[in-house]
Amino acid sequence: xxxxxxxxxxxxxxxxxxxxxxxxxxxxxxxxxxxxxxxxxxxxxxxxxxxxxxxxxxxxxxxxxxxxxxxxxxxxxxxxxxxxxxxxxxxxxxxxxxxxxxxxxxxxxxxxxxxxxxxxxxxxxxxxxxxxxxxxxxxxxxxxxxxxxxxxxxxxxxxxxxxxxxxxxxxxxxxxxxxxxxxxxxxxxxxxxxxxxxxxxxxxxxxxxxxxxxxxxxxxxxxxxxxxxxxxxxxxxxxxxxxxxxxxxxxxxxxxxxxxxxxxxxxxxxxxxxxxxxxxxxxxxxxxxxxxxxxxxxxxxxxxxxxxxxxxxxxxxxxxxxxxxxxxxxxxxxxxxxxxxxxxxxxxxxxxxxxxxxxxxxxxxxx
Amino acid sequence: xxxxxxxxxxxxxxxxxxxxxxxxxxxxxxxxxxxxxxxxxxxxxxxxxxxxxxxxxxxxxxxxxxxxxxxxxxxxxxxxxxxxxxxxxxxxxxxxxxxxxxxxxxxxxxxxxxxxxxxxxxxxxxxxxxxxxxxxxxxxxxxxxxxxxxxxxxxxxxxxxxxxxxxxxxxxxxxxxxxxxxxxxxxxxxxxxxxxxxxxxxxxxxxxxxxxxxxxxxxxxxxxxxxxxxxxxxxxxxxxxxxxxxxxxxxxxxxxxxxxxxxxxxxxxxxxxxxxxxxxxxxxxxxxxxxxxxxxxxxxxxxxxxxxxxxxxxxxxxxxxxxxxxxxxxxxxxxxxxxxxxxxxxxxxxxxxxxxxxxxx
Numbered sequence: 001x002x003x004x005x006x007x008x009x010x011x012x013x014x015x016x017x018x019x020x021x022x023x024x025x026x027x028x029x030x031x032x033x034x035x036x037x038x039x040x041x042x043x044x045x046x047x048x049x050x051x052x053x054x055x056x057x058x059x060x061x062x063x064x065x066x067x068x069x070x071x072x073x074x075x076x077x078x079x080x081x082x083x084x085x086x087x088x089x090x091x092x093x094x095x096x097x098x099x100x101x102x103x104x105x106x107x108x109x110x111x112x113x114x115x116x117x118x119x120x121x122x123x124x125x126x127x128x129x130x131x132x133x134x135x136x137x138x139x140x141x142x143x144x145x146x147x148x149x150x151x152x153x154x155x156x157x158x159x160x161x162x163x164x165x166x167x168x169x170x171x172x173x174x175x176x177x178x179x180x181x182x183x184x185x186x187x188x189x190x191x192x193x194x195x196x197x198x199x200x201x202x203x204x205x206x207x208x209x210x211x212x213x214x215x216x217x218x219x220x221x222x223x224x225x226x227x228x229x230x231x232x233x234x235x236x237x238x239x240x241x242x243x244x245x246x247x248x249x250x251x252x253x254x255x256x257x258x259x260x261x262x263x264x265x266x267x268x269x270x271x272x273x274x275x276x277x278x279x280x281x282x283x284x285x286x287x288x289x290x291x292x293x294x295x296x297x298x299x300x301x302x303x304x305x306x307x308x309x310x311x312x313x314x315x316x317x318x319x320x321x322x323x324x325x326x327x328x329x330x331x332x333x334x335x336x337x338x339x340x341x342x343x344x345x346x347x348x349x350x351x352x353x354x355x356x357x358x359x360x361x362x363x364x365x366x367x
Numbered sequence: 368x369x370x371x372x373x374x375x376x377x378x379x380x381x382x383x384x385x386x387x388x389x390x391x392x393x394x395x396x397x398x399x400x401x402x403x404x405x406x407x408x409x410x411x412x413x414x415x416x417x418x419x420x421x422x423x424x425x426x427x428x429x430x431x432x433x434x435x436x437x438x439x440x441x442x443x444x445x446x447x448x449x450x451x452x453x454x455x456x457x458x459x460x461x462x463x464x465x466x467x468x469x470x471x472x473x474x475x476x477x478x479x480x481x482x483x484x485x486x487x488x489x490x491x492x493x494x495x496x497x498x499x500x501x502x503x504x505x506x507x508x509x510x511x512x513x514x515x516x517x518x519x520x521x522x523x524x525x526x527x528x529x530x531x532x533x534x535x536x537x538x539x540x541x542x543x544x545x546x547x548x549x550x551x552x553x554x555x556x557x558x559x560x561x562x563x564x565x566x567x568x569x570x571x572x573x574x575x576x577x578x579x580x581x582x583x584x585x586x587x588x589x590x591x592x593x594x595x596x597x598x599x600x601x602x603x604x605x606x607x608x609x610x611x612x613x614x615x616x617x618x619x620x621x622x623x624x625x626x627x628x629x630x631x632x633x634x635x636x637x638x639x640x641x642x643x644x645x646x647x648x649x650x651x652x653x654x655x656x657x658x659x660x661x662x663x664x665x666x667x668x669x670x671x672x673x674x675x676x677x678x679x680x681x682x683x684x685x686x687x688x689x690x691x692x693x694x695x696x697x698x699x700x701x702x703x704x705x706x707x708x709x710x711x712x713x714x715x716x717x718x719x720x721x722x723x724x725x726x727x728x
Contacts, residue, residue: 030411032428044591046576047411048678049493066669067682068589072578075590089492114499115492171372172569178369179565182577185557185594189369189691192425204452205373205425226593 003224005141009050010060012134014041018054022225023102023244025127032130035135036107038227043077044187045069049113051092052080063092093111093119107131107214123356134310136196138322142228142265143346145303146214146324149230150344155257157232157358164217164365166238170195170206171212173217181223188224190305193217200337203294203330213239213367218340220328222305229305231285231326239367248333249362252341254281255279255329256360259297263345265321269309272295277313278328285334294331301326323347324355369661370410370425371568371575375456379611380421380529384695385458388419389439391521395534396514397434402484403476404514407494410574412677414698416441416523417612417714421459423573430472430498433495437461442471454728469501470708476502476509487514490677497535529613533720534590536610540617540718542608543567543575556596563606573626574609579683580714583620587705598623601630603714607680614679616672616701616714629708636661637715644717649703658706667705667712674698 017025029037029050037045040052041062046280048065062080064070070084085091093116098105105127106112106122117124138146156177163176170193181189192203195217199212203218215238235252237245259276276297277289289296300307301324309317309325319325328342341360343354371549396404401433408416409428412685416431419424420439429443443567447451448462454462476486484506488494491513502509547563560577567575589605605618620630640657644650654669670685680701703716 030409032409032426034410046591047680051624065678071588072590075588103483110495110497113492117496118499169372171571174371175568176370178568179561182564183557183561185592185596187591187593190426191369201451202446202448204369204449208372208374262578291446293448295448305607 001020001041005145005226007137008097008141009039009042009134013054014056016134017105020039020067020105020127020130021103022056022125022127023104024053024055024099026096026104026106026124027054027131028108028116030111033108033111033304033309036131038303039131039135040082041077042227043073044227045082046072049088051116053092053095060205061336063088065089077364080348089113089115091117094140096120096123102222106352122209122230127225135302135304136308136323137320138302138324138346142302143322143324145226145228146230146344147355148348149223149225149228150232151357152181152184153230153232153344154356154358155184156189156221156223157183157219157234160219160221160234161236161363161365164211164236164238165366166211166213169208169210171208173367174206174212175315177221186223186225190222190229191219193219193338194338196337198335198337201332202338203340211238214242216245216337216339219337220330220340220342227303229301229303230324230355231301231305231328231342231343232275232358233326233328233330233340235339235341236360236363236365238365240338244335246362249339249341250335251279251285251333252329253360256327256343259327259329260343260352260354261347263319263325263327263347265319265347265349267319269311269315269317269319270313271311272319272327273311273315276311276327280329282332288331288333289329297329297343298325298327300324320349321347322351369574371573372451373423373425373456373573374520374570375421376611379532379535384420384456384529385419387451387524387526388521389433391524392419392433392517392530393435393438395517395520396433396487399487399517400485401487401512401514401517403432403487404487404517404582405472406431406433406489406518407498407677411505412490412493412679413612414674414679415518415677418518418674420459421612422453423612428468428495430468432472432475432582440473440475442468444468444471451709466604467501468495468496468518470505472498475500476506480641483508483510485510487512487560489513489515489518493514493677508678518676532611532613533615533718536608536613536615537699537720539567539570539572539610540608541614541707542570543572543608544604544617544619547577547604547606548619548621551598551602552623554598554623556592556598556602559590559598559604560592563604567606567608572610573607573612576607578605579603579605580712581636583714587714589714599626601627601711601714605714605716609679612679613698614674615699615718616703616716617718618694618703620711620713620715629711630713632663633661633706633713634715637704637717640704644702645721647721654704663708663709665707669702669704672701672703
């Protein structure tokens with residue numbers, strides 16, 4: 001499956017080059033922003049800088065900073081010519097210098113190191129928007145990978161629920177989940193957590209705080225299968241939920257379901273966000289949908305954890321069939337604290353195909 | 368992408384050490400006539416900013432602006448809602464949350480300095496070109512120069528090492544490797560890496576990367592494990608661990624059954640070699656000499672890795688391509704060797720701290 005996916009994506013990139021008249025495309029990646037590089041080369045970079053230079057009508061060359069990564073690429077990125085030399089940025093810059101006179105595009109420009117972009121001067125065209133459209137629009141092979149990642153997310157949340165108990169630190173809880181993903185052959189996950197009461201305003205990497213009876217414990221799990229991420233957001237209570245916690249959680253269920261109900265080809269990212277936020281506004285809680293209390297109301301999913309489009313009221317990107325997104329009205333609630341709830345979904349012609357199957361409940365674990 | 372425990376213990380890394388490092392950098396920039404020094408950070412290149420402030424972004428990116436007048440200001444694209452978390456894990460003089468990193472940095476410079484100025488950048492060639500462009504747009508007369516050597520000099524000051532963190536990182540790596548090795552009998556690579564991962568994170572690791580050569584007799588190359596993978600009679604496991612910004616690796620050739628005598632003998636040989644290098648023997652001399660004590664062994668490759676200005680683990684010496692840039696003097700060294708002996712490949716990686724700050728090259 002990964003081989004077929006890689007070939008499919010490479011053909012799309014070559015077609016993109018031909019359609020824009022680019023002779024070659026330069027793509028940058030690192031372990032944080034890995035999606036552009038993975039799309040082109042299928043190489044899951046973990047350390048240092050990586051660049052892929054793809055010729056519209058020719059080969060694919062990987063320039064890697066780390067010699068260990070170069071050796072790993074010889075196994076994990078078959079078909080790529082691998083270049084790894086001391087001063088790889090200067091090596092690549094010299095290569096680009098020799099390519100003057102050809103039309104060369106690059107993505108993502110905002111992260112392109114100065115040693116490369118500065119040497120190329122104005123010769124590099126920004127391929128970002130065109131490339132982002134490739135990243136957003138998934139094929140059925142890509143959707144299948146996201147679907148499998150969603151099943152992994154559901155299984156991971158089961159482990160999270162079992163691991164959450166009073167006295168355990170946040171980082172011990174996360175350790176159990178990460179070890180579970182590894183045991184299932186899942187090599188990557190993005191995960192943040194929050195625990196406590198009304199004082200909690202968001203999620204963060206795990207700290208040393210110990211869980212206590214009455215805590216709301218929030219998490220978003222984002223496991224990766226064949227390079228594709230799916231996400232789930234859920235909230236649990238240590239001990240029985242209070243009346244206030246249950247009432248507050250009901251609002252998030254309504255909000256997420258209102259957002260999902262609006263998911264269809266042609267709807268904009270803004271429309272989804274509006275539907276989610278209207279539920280809060282109707283209860284006089286509109287303030288809690290602003291960036292003072294929350295970041296986004298969902299986002300795209302794919303080869304990156306937090307892809308375009310961001311679900312925000314000022315983002316007019318239209319949804320198209322085959323996009324994969326998460327709808328999550330995560331925000332602070334003034335009565336009980338920070339609550340999260342989110343499901344991954346595919347945009348289908350007749351509405352959303354929801355990929356995550358964990359019940360939309362405020363879970364309770366023994367205190 | 369994964370992030371484990373991220374917390375700042377002032378017992379391990381006192382604020383005073385961080386303040387002295389920043390002060391040493393400011394002294395260096397004054398001597399060179401620089402208005403400020405910029406250092407980039409994201410979770411893949413955190414070393415410079417982590418060494419100065421203890422801050423490591425779990426997500427997104429940022430630039431540390433160090434100036435004589437304003438000290439250490441972090442400009443970061445994380446939301447203002449996590450400002451409290453950032454301050455709880457960092458020693459900063461100021462914090463700016465922005466949606467646009469380039470503009471945020473450029474405006475920060477404009478608030479402290481005016482006119483034609485010289486600005487130093489740690490790892491200038493790796494710095495995002497978009498940030499350079501945004502600064503130039505607001506300050507057309509600005510001049511940039513590489514300031515990596517200034518950072519290295521600042522961190523080399525006596526009394527600013529934090530060996531307690533290196534020692535803790537080494538301890539975590541050792542128990543993680545042992546936990547993985549304990550699962551070898553099942554021949555399931557996922558069970559091995561899961562044991563190492565869970566153990567490291569329960570011990571407080573901030574991050575862990577795992578690589579395996581499932582059949583070390585046939586192919587010694589290390590790779591990620593994704594999906595199912597069966598282990599051969601001999602396999603190699605490498606564990607790369609981060610704790611409080613300190614990165615190192617540990618690794619061994621393991622067996623799914625009883626460890627063959629030749630592997631145990633080579634392990635003992637390597638332990639002595641590491642001890643010699645840790646106490647001052649140059650590796651490019653010590654390794655060939657040691658090989659004369661190991662009959663039938665053919666060296667395939669060796670490398671020494673440590674933190675460089677921005678990169679947490681960079682090859683600074685060895686038989687593979689390595690950087691000519693100087694390592695940070697505050698980090699431990701990892702020595703890795705791969706050799707062929709008789710029928711099989713042998714690999715090991717061992718971290719150590721020099722008795723006194725120095726480069727392994």
